[in-house]
Amino acid sequence: MKPALYIHIPFCAQKCAYCDFASWAGREPVWEAYFHALKEEMRPWMEISGGKFYSVFVGGGTPSLVPAERIAEILRGVSAGEVTLEANPGTLTPEKLEIYRQAGVNRLSMGVQSFDDGLLKTLGRIHTARQAEEAFFMAREAGFDNLNLDLMYALPGQTQEAWEGTLEQAAALGPEHISAYSLILEEGTPMAAWATPQPDEDVNRMQRTATAFLKEKGYARYEISNYARPGRECRHNLVYWRRGDYIGVGCAAHSLYQGRRFANPDSLGAYLAGARRTEDAILTEEDVLEERLMLGLRTAEGVPRGWIRENAQTRRMVREGLAVFEKDRFFLTEKGMEVQDAVVLALLQ
């Protein structure tokens, strides 16, 4: 199977209050150099794969911030069954969308996060709920029939009702895919300095609400944070959980390829200076066993039954409704997914 390709675009109009990923605002002067470096980094992979990948994901940062021509340029010669571009609703125009389509992008992932303007402001987003809707329709207009909306819950001050409202508006737009992430207050972010995490009980409730509501609207939870209409699961996303090979290019991009995990530096300066693969590890057998469970049990399909020992502990997991043994699979239930870390830890003992 061909590897998947991830292309990281670390530029944003403004840094969101919760974000601690590799992304920067105000770096326009280095855009040119960055895209040049990206192209160079991709060259050997293009030769190996002949430009054909299992899936492509252009993520960020905000890939839709930079001129669409740069995206088209980087995707020249690249082909895949699924080519996703991450877009901030505040940056899309019909013109950009047209260029993306022609460059082979067939899926857009839109960072909506919330349909509550107050919360959007709190998050430090550059768009309003209204703009998100407009961008959505703009994308449909441009012919995109595979759209994802990213949503966030457990936000500071977010009520159960506000979250339900966001879910309803998202579903009303009828995207093919919805990602719902629980906010994690990462150390060092502006938000972590003032926000208090929502109580576990409330977070669980929001998560359950999402699952139940989206199920009713025809979206199945195929991974802890991801919901899709049948057949619209994100291929690229599944590569991560199934431990398929993927190549990451760009600053801070991670790869899993032929039994190695490697990554480029998190520092934009270092990347521009030519540093590549500053992390590189050959996975041990133990690593692989761990990863298989840690990643595989995030998905609804779970893992092959043969990977799991049937013993007092796993039988108890089943008895207490955390997991299911079914024909040739072992997977977690909704309840099990809530404590996935602990389940994995227990299985690894």
Place this chain on the structure above:
Amino acid sequence: MAYDQSRIRNFCIIAHIDHGKSTLADRLLEKTGVLQQREMTEQVLDSMELERERGITIKSKAVRMPYRARDGVDYELNLIDTPGHVDFAYEVSRALAACEGAVLVVDASQGIEAQTLANVYMALDHDLEILPVVNKIDLPSARPEVVKQEIEDEIGLDTENCPLVSAKQGIGIEDVLEDIVQKVPAPKGDTQSPLRALIFDSLYDNYRGAISYVRVKEGVLRVGDRIRMMASGREFDVTEVGTLLPGRYNATGELRAGEVGYVAASIKDIADIRVGDTITHVERPAQEPLPGYKPVLPMVFCGIYPADGADYDSLREALEKLRLNDASLSFEPETSQALGYGFRCGFLGLLHMEIIQERLEREFDLDLVTTAPSVVYRVIKTDGEILEIDNPTNLPPTNDIEYMEEPFVDAQVITPQEYVGAIMELCQNKRGTFRDMKYIEGGRVLLNYDMPLNEVIFDFFDNLKSRTRGYASFDYSLKGYVRSELVKMDMLLNGEICDALSIIVHKDRAYARGRSIAEKLKDVIPRQLFEIPIQAAIGGKIIARETVKALRKDVLAKCYGGDISRKKKLLEKQKEGKKRMRSVGSVSLPSEAFMAVLKMDD
């Protein structure tokens, strides 16, 4: 200075904790020129960091001071510093037996305390000349006249000319020295008699091996002598003999009747030197050893385990090193289902136990898990066999037990009157039996109780302090064994007994203890994948029950752009955390869980 028995004075200083014993000792050293002031760190004799910090003396020490008295004559004063805690009562008694006099230090504002009395009684037992000294007269709260009266009334000592001292300010120090010269009798003892030297302490020196601190009662001890320890029967050749100066040995080649000093004889194991034993010559031995020798018996036991099983060998080495200087510490390997490989350690008392634990952690940088302390119970089996049990796990099945006995102590509490009610209630709760009560100076009361030792070591002292806002003082001595209704209480986690949490408890106290431990465990055991029932049980009967609810949510870190490193790190962290926990069946227990049995709020 030439040997002249009539000019030797051997004395110790006795005091309640914090009454200024060590500071006074420092001043005496300074005044006699043994140490210059600039050389002095605070409390020279308390050389262990822990001793200075806790303000207690753990090891006995001796030091020789030359002193030219006001009469113009040169004297040799030997100060023997004694441990200041009830745990070390036997060591104190041996140190007292090496002296002819005792300086009794009483705090000018606190007056007589429980340990003051205990020390005085012990000194009287040894026929010591007791010289009262009222210390800390510089404090605004000092009331030296009242305290003097108290000493006269309660102890019956003449305080008319007793030195009024501030060891801290250096006031009255010479008066103390003069008192010692004039009132402490010179030692007696014939240098021509067969050798009898009393061992009052021992310590380990890397170069000399185990060293005995001795008081020569009769005869002369010389380098090259072949000696025999009369109680242990072991024989050695003396390699070095001399007197003791602060922090160093002064080899003199001999010690004569009446003198205090040290003996080295290439002794590898400190267990061969028993405190209280008598040294004599192999040729021309003494007929009788000196009186008062008792083998040291640990009173309190607990399991000590390395928090990380890989540190087992380091723990053993650390215990061996500590035992080099502390023959009263005993340990032997034991295993626990819950805690793995560790040691059953025996101590003289609770303070001794705490000190050892603290030294292991501090000086050897070990992370420890300790089980609740236990006393030594006597089990009389139906077949007549008598067992001594210091670990609840080793208790025979109930059907094999005819009855059990537990150690009781004589407990003395001195307290301001207003707390008498609170203390009586506490002693009653702790199964104490009231013996008598006496009013003493300063509106205070002396209470005597018979108490089971297992209640005393549990949390009696903490409780006493909190109920009397720290004003009560406490002392105890072992009285004997008493038949008692004792039961073994097990703690079950998820239906399985956790051996390290079992305790032996009086049946009337079992319900309360069981409930309290279950509650404590519930607080310290983190939520896990499944609900964990916690039960306290006697035999098959459940007497208390709590539940740790199942985990409800954990952090589901987002895996962005295929970067799984955060998730991996989190998993590693959790794996580490779990490794530090002990697993009992399917339950993970943090180290604190094993201390849950220790403390209880009443």
